[in-house]
Amino acid sequence: MWNRTGLPAVFPLQVKSPPGADYYLVLSSEESGDEALAAYFKGGAFFKVLVPPGRFVLHFASGSGWQGERRLFGPETRVFKLPDVLEFAIRGAGIKGGHKITLTRSGAYLQAAVKEQYICQVASLDGPVPEPRPLQETGHLFRLGGDRHERWDLHLRWRLGLRAPEAGTAEQLWQRRRFVLGSPLLPRRRVIRHDPITRQAETRFRSYSVRSLFCG
Known part of the structure; x- marks a missing residue:
């Protein structure tokens, strides 16, 4: 009232x-x-x-x-x-x-x-996911795997403080195929290259949406 x-x-x-x-x-x-x-x-x-x-x-x-x-x-x-x-x-x-x-x-x-x-x-990526972009400064390469609903579900479980799965289990392998911003479970992988790496121009606009969910 x-x-x-x-x-x-x-x-x-x-x-x-x-x-x-x-x-x-x-x-x-x-x-x-x-x-x-x-x-x-x-x-x-x-x-x-x-x-x-x-x-x-x-x-x-x-x-x-x-x-x-x-x-x-x-x-x-x-x-x-x-x-x-x-x-x-x-x-x-x-x-x-x-x-x-x-x-x-x-x-x-x-x-x-x-x-x-x-x-x-939680924030999720809208639209199609572009191909990974190599970074000259760090030599790291990362990919946003899966669709936005899978990443959103993984991000939500991480925020709720669920424990990490045991190494080598199917759950851990599934998580390593997804990328969640800020998650300690998913470190960036270093890529070894022999040729100089140059930064590629971003070819698509990526937008994010924030979703709310009653989660407990």
Whole structure:
């Protein structure tokens, strides 16, 4: 409904709720107690919102027959406060850390289960991949192998901090056929040449796109 922090809302918050009531959600700053963001959603319906960075206490109000932010759902309003403070922040390179909350009803009370949720951002090469270009200064030659979807998948797994495969396995050989910028698993190979190497002019324009994916 509103964001009073003045900060961009970029971190994911998803709430799964039981049907039979509507919900009013308010995020309050852990440090100051000021209300930062509010949202309204219907029970049982898919709900996801982006929130600003920070550490927040989450307050829920539920009921039927919305009467505004002062009266909420009237005298039958039920309120619920999440016991844990939730942090919304960057987790490593290009990973935005948020949360997924599942509300369940136990008699007249609500219970909440919380797990982390992430948005991963990776860059991929668009268009056809040109032939490798020799470099005179370093004597190195590298190639962007595979299609952009394979490279994007490998890049994503590297950013999530997955362990390197054992040497000589099929997984390691597959990775060595792909190139991920900045990955320690994929060193550049030195090319031995007998003739002088001259820099070749770039013949094609290469463009990159940044993609976002819910990755956990």
